[in-house]
Amino acid sequence: MELGCDVMSEKPLCTDEQQCQAILDAQKKTGKKITVTFNARHGLKDKKVKELLMQKAIGDVISVDFHEYLDTSHGADYFRRWHRLKENSGTLLVHKASHHFDQANWWIDSTPVSVTAFGELKFYGRNNSFRSAHCRACPHKQQCKFYWDVTKNERYVKLYVECESEDGYLRDRCVWSNDTNIYDTMSVMVRYENGVQLNYTANAYLPYEGQAISFNGKKGRIDVNEFSGGGFR
Numbered sequence: 001m002e003l004g005c006d007v008m009s010e011k012p013l014c015t016d017e018q019q020c021q022a023i024l025d026a027q028k029k030t031g032k033k034i035t036v037t038f039n040a041r042h043g044l045k046d047k048k049v050k051e052l053l054m055q056k057a058i059g060d061v062i063s064v065d066f067h068e069y070l071d072t073s074h075g076a077d078y079f080r081r082w083h084r085l086k087e088n089s090g091t092l093l094v095h096k097a098s099h100h101f102d103q104a105n106w107w108i109d110s111t112p113v114s115v116t117a118f119g120e121l122k123f124y125g126r127n128n129s130f131r132s133a134h135c136r137a138c139p140h141k142q143q144c145k146f147y148w149d150v151t152k153n154e155r156y157v158k159l160y161v162e163c164e165s166e167d168g169y170l171r172d173r174c175v176w177s178n179d180t181n182i183y184d185t186m187s188v189m190v191r192y193e194n195g196v197q198l199n200y201t202a203n204a205y206l207p208y209e210g211q212a213i214s215f216n217g218k219k220g221r222i223d224v225n226e227f228s229g230g231g232f233r
Contacts, residue, residue, distance in 0.1 A: 001032040009036050012098045015090030040099040041106050049215070049224060053107055058217030061108060061196050065214040066100060068202040071229045075184070075204030076146055079124040079175040080135075084182055091119060091182040097202055101190075104200070107215070110192040119183030123205040124175050131176035138174065146175045 001007055013036045014020050027034050040046065053061065070078075078096070083089040105111070121127065132138035141147045150156050150172040160171035184205055190198040210227030 001026045001030040001034065004030075004032070006032050007034040009034060011036055011038055011102070012090065012094045015088075015094055038099060038102040041103050045224060045226070046103060049213075049222065050107055052222060053109075053215065057220065058215060058222055059219030061215055061217050063197040063199070063216045064104060064108065065212075065216070066104060066198060066200045067212040068097065068100060068200075069206045069208060069210045069212075069227070070096075070202070070204040071206055071209040072146070073229070074209055075206070076124070076175050078182070078204065079177075079180055079184070080148065080173045081171065082169070084125075084173065084177065084180040086181045089182060091186075092202065092204065093117065093119060093183070093186055093188070097186070097188075097200070100200065100202075104190070104198050108192055108194070108196045108198070110194040110196060112190045113193050114191040115188065116190075117186070117188040119186045121180065121183055122185045124184050125180035126176070126178050128176040131174050131178065134170045134174055135172040148172055 013034075014023060023034060026032075041050075052058070078084065078089075078092060083092070083095055089095040130140045130144070132140065135141070135148050135150065138144065138147065150161060156171060160169065164170065184203065186200075186202045188198075188200040190200070192198070207229075208227050209229045211224070213224040215222040
């Protein structure tokens with residue numbers, strides 16, 4: 001923006017409030033625009049929900065329950081990668097859930113005025129009796145349900161393994177690393193300008209993947225449930 005350009009950013013815009021304020025200050029100072037892009041609101045079911053709410057199919061919305069379920073394949077992978085450190089990702093409430101909060105803001109058609117959030121590391125990280133630096137070097141391969149062989153993926157070998165000598169990045173970090181400091185168990189309560197209340201939860205260690213979203217209105221209720229996968233991996 002300081003170079004005279006309008007900016008289009010991937011989500012998330014940044015990882016903490018100080019960075020966000022600096023970006024907003026730059027926008028005000030330069031008069032340029034910054035747009036954060038999201039793709040989750042463009043799914044067929046997501047657009048259908050928006051259509052129904054705009055049609056007042058359930059009357060005025062009073063509250064929304066939004067539950068995100070990550071399984072022990074997808075969910076665990078965040079704890080192998082750079083996301084596992086808060087200073088890199090801002091936690092999954094920033095990196096992952098920013099999609100969901102954008103959807104909620106869009107569906108509810110309002111702006112949050114009050115937010116309370118809780119997050120804890122209850123499953124991964126230090127919550128195990130053994131660990132290693134990364135899977136390939138692990139002496140616990142036979143007993144760990146989360147052992148993952150990165151060398152079986154030719155693309156990952158080229159992208160990551162063959163580059164470790166240059167950048168030191170390990171794509172198969174141990175999900176039990178003691179320095180992991182993001183959350184795997186999260187809950188957020190939001191009150192909107194128009195009075196709607198949102199209850200949001202996310203858990204990253206479940207036996208299946210999906211979402212359960214409910215809209216509670218004065219004339220009815222919309223339930224959106226989508227699940228996939230199964231089995232503990």
